[in-house]
Amino acid sequence: MNVAQSLLVVLFAPLVSAAVIGLFLRRQGVLASYLSVGAAAVIAGFSWIAWSGAQGETAAVSFSWLKVGQLQIDLGFLFDGVAATMLLMVAFVGFLIHVFSLGYMKTDKARARFFGGLSIFMFSMLGIVLADNLIMLFIFWELVGFSSYMLIGHYMETNAAKEASKKAFIVNRVGDVGFLIGIVYAYWQFGTTNLTEMGAIAGLHPEMLNWFVAGCLLCGFIGKSAQFPLHVWLPDAMAGPTPVSALIHAATMVAAGVYFLIRIAFLFTPDVLTFIAWLGTAVAVYAGFCAYAQNDIKRILAYSTLSQLGYMAAAFGLGYPGIALFHLITHAFFKALLFLGAGSVIHGCHHEQDIFRMGGLLKRMPLTALTFLTGLLALCGVYGLSGFYSKDGILIAGSLENPAIFTLLCGGAFLTAGYMGRLFWIAFLGSPKSEAAEHAKESPLVMTVPLVLLAVLSVIGGMTWLWPDTLGGLILADLDHLHHMEGYKAAHKNVLLFGSAAWVVGLAVSFFFYGAGAREDRLEKLAGPVYGFLQKRLWFDEIYNFYVAKIQQRLADLLSFFDIFLLKGVLIRGSAGLVGLFGLGAKQLHVGSLHSYVYWFLGGLVAFWIVATGLLF
């Protein structure tokens, strides 16, 4: 089987699964879940086949989908090193999360809908990974948005899910407006939206690049990867089931924004890149602060995801797409692990999500706790774990390219260790602080085995020397580029020093400040205003809610009033002359009944017929 065929199987297996579930297995939760997991296994297997078949070569196929006038839209695959790396990650992490879901969703009544949704998501996400042009990317981009909407709204009888799903879709749509405009401009500028062709043209004519197209396309990234100012949807999206948070809102979909940037890296001008670097840095620090005022285990992780996406954006903006991809991959491993760990905790504690109502879980759920700790340490960038290598790359790049950004990102690393330490010390150490935590039990194997496998990946995932040659070309190239830069040695030393200090100090400070198994938030008690400020998260949600309720809705109501009373009542009805103007006998129409109008019309028609056919004359 050749590469293209394997990729077709990869792409369509989940679609078939979703279609079969939607059409026939709506009430067969068990069958539906096995089918969906089976599809995920097929994806993983055939991704492997496709990757080993390609042997590091780029495979590209496309066919014409639509032709209108001179506009031609193709659908096709661009399977290069970047796509292969991303595909293997999505396929493998996705498969583990599917397996985990078998246990986590076992008692859910709407299991079929859930697993159908996961399959639709896999289909859409794989489409993004493989797409060879901007239009196809956009199509699947919108589809992941839809599957995210569907899965966030899984517990649809709750108000939280109802609001969060709507918010996620609409906020993403705002970003997609920019994306869409960018595509249209790019099409008319390059005469194509094919990534390879555009890259070639951009390489030949760098003067064609301009900030406008890049900026428009950037909006898509800002929405999907939840960057300023469209980040508000991601924390609320935690209303979905935890495996969904792991798969979509941590490991794959939100990172698709970064992947998209990497795919179109050739379009960016230096000023836009600088903007992205600062944007990412700002989000990395901002989200780090926000996490301190959250008590919900999933929301803490959500802010951590925001922050790490900021790191990826910063790496990209500094001119190192390969390192952004590197962090994307390692982040997928340890963040999926952390979310699934949180899921295991929530499952064990009967849907308790408040860390101040947990405690003592290390003893009760040792496997979950240890794997969670592994993920945590990887996230903090502890030496030798996966997060270390990728974060190391970002910090070195920062230190070489932009010291201000480097300083802020080091501060961000400290914040990360602090809030993650807070989570772990409070939820896993000490004694249980609620009935649910008291009776917490370790999760079944179907959930813990994926945790262990992800923990292994979180440890070794960053060791690039273990990777096969055909993987990670761009990553290795960028790392290599760093190595050969002037001042690399000094920068590396700096990063080792500051990076390690950040996590050691962060974990220690949070341990001594909050205390193991604390019952209440010490920051809140000691510095209420600071805590309150962090809790407000710079009032983004308040401002948007104000806009929606007080400006947009009032404008809509006002226009609706105008529409009904002014346009209809005064302008249209009032100017009966408009009708009279054409000598229609307006009066007759206005006072006559409907039936008389009909007869009048038919009469006219008959008269015309008679005259025209010359029956009378």
Next chain:
Amino acid sequence: MDTHFLHSTLLLGSIIAPLLAGVALLFGASFGASLRRSITLAGFGIALLAAVILAANFDAALAGGYNFETKIDTGLSAVGIFLHLGLNGISLPLFLLAGVVGLAAGLYALHSKAERPHLYLGLLLIMQAGLMGTFASIDIFFFYFFHEFALIPTFIMIGIWGGAGRRAAAMEMAVYLTLGALLSLIGLIALYANSGAESFSLAALREHLAGQPLGEVVQSNIFALLFFGFGILVAIFPLHSWAPKAYAMAPTGAVMLHAGVLKKFGLYGLLQIAAPLLPDGAANWFPWIAWMALGNLLLIGLVTLAQRDLKMMLGYSSVMHMGYAFLGIATFSAIGAGGAVLMMVAHGLSVALLFMLSTCIHHRCNTFNMDEMGGLASKAPLLSALFVAATMASIGLPGFGNFVGEFVIFVSLGADTATRWLLAPAALGIVLSAIYGLRAVASIFFGPPSEAFRERWTGDAVTDLQNHEKLPAVLLLASLLFVGLLPGVLSGPASAELTHLYPEAVEVSVFDQTVRGETNAGQMEDVHE
């Protein structure tokens, strides 16, 4: 038998079958339910079957001319009027649309609880005959005649079976639509009179005007008549106010056929007749079309946000989406016009589906007020899945036809600096439609049921979709997916025809003119060497 004869007979049959069925039912007060059912299904079924067979045998290579042409003298040949039927790439998609929506409306109407069902179904079938005829007509007199033929049953149906306040709604609709129809009629007659072609045949007019185009002033005046006339029929801003109310009052079958198909008559007239025959007129009126279309997209988009009544909301959203089609036509390019064709088909299917499902919702909640619903998804999962799908289609989710139409129109706006400024405000429309669409879904289906709905909700009154509701819904949804996944089937013939009628978009970009210029210059030098 000669296949051409067979096909052109089939074309004629697609009009006559529903007409005969309709007339039979009008006089069929004594028919039993099963006979009524058979006649109705035969009428709508033959129309759709004919449309599908003709589509399968359609030859896009005949672009510029017509497939399945047939010409019948009805005694009006002295003034150049024939019953001249045929299909081209623009009319074929709409002809199919009429067939699909017609059958769906008929299937749903069969189970309507309307009094005097034979009249209800009969009028619906007569409407269907008019619709098929409108899009099959090459002769612009019959094009117009069939439109009126379908319009009159609409008024009557609203007048008899409409909701509370139907008289006023029917009256307002009648006044507006008569005005619109009259303006366009005057425009069409003026076109005929000024062209000197001595024929109402569009093909003849086209040929004649290609050789001797009308003067710019004449073009501009006739185009104005056609644009405002057709515009009113499509509910262009600010002449739209008849639409939401009439749709809110109209019985389901009538609204499916009118909002879904008949309303496209105006756009079709602009695309097929007004813009290609009067290019200078279209160019002169471009700013008007553009601004009025933006009114549809943005102002009506916002007005839609304010609606709490489900049917009013759907009515306004349908008015809003017409803005895209107008913009596509306004670009005066094959791409824009092609986008408009796809948009018309997809919108027709999705709006018919949404109106139908809104009636299904009404049967369960006993209200159209969205504040008094909630939590319906747990009681009626299939209904909610279908409604979500239809909403996603109408807000332009890829996979459904609406996305393709909108996207192609967006691309067409970017082709030229004159239209490029429209791109950003038009694209904002996709946010507005997402807001009202998802709000509606959330308040009808998600969350806990509202206080007002709770009693009904906890009882047994609320059930999921029944078979007779499923069938038409699935038919419409499958068609939407078909257009969305394989748009080339419709856009291929349409594009072939449109490239005959519309100029190519000039591929100039604000950025790359210099680059291309240099490349060309470089190649020239190479040649010299």
